[in-house]
Amino acid sequence: MKATDLRFAQWFVLVNAAVPGALLAWDAAHHRLGANPVNFAILTTGLLALIFLLLTLLVTPLRSLTGWNWINFSRRTLGLYAFFYATTHFLIFFFLDRGGSLASTLSEMVKRNYLIVGSLGLFVMLPLAVTSTNAMIKRLGGQRWRALHRLTYVAASAGVIHYYMQSKKDVRQPLAFAAVLLILLGYRLLVAARKTQSAPTKAAAAKP
Ligand code: HEM
Numbered sequence: 243m244k245a246t247d248l249r250f251a252q253w254f255v256l257v258n259a260a261v262p263g264a265l266l267a268w269d270a271a272h273h274r275l276g277a278n279p280v281n282f283a284i285l286t287t288g289l290l291a292l293i294f295l296l297l298t299l300l301v302t303p304l305r306s307l308t309g310w311n312w313i314n315f316s317r318r319t320l321g322l323y324a325f326f327y328a329t330t331h332f333l334i335f336f337f338l339d340r341g342g343s344l345a346s347t348l349s350e351m352v353k354r355n356y357l358i359v360g361s362l363g364l365f366v367m368l369p370l371a372v373t374s375t376n377a378m379i380k381r382l383g384g385q386r387w388r389a390l391h392r393l394t395y396v397a398a399s400a401g402v403i404h405y406y407m408q409s410k411k412d413v414r415q416p417l418a419f420a421a422v423l424l425i426l427l428g429y430r431l432l433v434a435a436r437k438t439q440s441a442p443t444k445a446a447a448a449k450p
Contacts, residue, residue, distance in 0.1 A: 259323040287331035294324035295398040325371040356407035363400030
């Protein structure tokens with residue numbers, strides 16, 4: 243792929259991933275979020291966080307199945323957007339739903355257990371965001387960085403469980419998200435199992 247095409251793809255993802263957030267902010271500024279605007283904003287940003295987490299997890303399988311190595315750039319952008327939407331989701335809850343009160347937030351977490359699961363998801367995303375720069379990748383080394391970034395699996399799983407737990411009656415959508423997550427994680431398990439299977443065979447073949 244040409245450098246200019248790659249630059250275009252980078253801008254395309256960067257700008258488009260911001261669109262749902264910008265639309266939400268626009269509607270909020272024009273009082274168009276319905277009867278319960280705070281809840282609407284919480285639900286929308288939560289859903290966006292989860293969608294971007296799953297999109298982040300989609301990049302590697304899509305790259306290896308299609309050979310489109312150039313899409314690798316989008317993993318960091320999509321992951322940072324997931325973190326951005328999850329943080330916004332939490333901040334709206336904290337400041338607008340709980341009035342910025344730590345005591346009220348904590349007591350609500352004790353009452354509604356799904357908030358603890360969601361917080362775990364957000365908490366593990368912090369080191370991922372902090373170590374997303376090229377300098378940090380270099381500092382940690384590829385292997386340690388990759389190991390740390392497996393926390394994305396924890397964040398996405400916590401996000402899906404949190405979604406399922408907070409759903410009242412209709413759990414079809416959270417279950418659909420869970421199915422997508424299982425496919426994305428299952429793919430990785432399959433690849434890892436194949437690697438460990440072929441490793442002894444390769445070692446035996448290499449012996450004189
Ligand atoms: C990885 C981090 C997180 C993800 C992916 C996530 C995702 C979601 C999703 C998908 C929903 C449901 C949206 C819908 O029904 O349309 C939701 C709801 C909600 N989340 Fe999160 N969430 C995360 C973290 C948090 C945190 C840290 C808090 C606060 C401590 C929180 C508080 C809430 C609340 C209050 C609701 C709305 C519940 C309701 O009104 O019934 N979430 N979240």
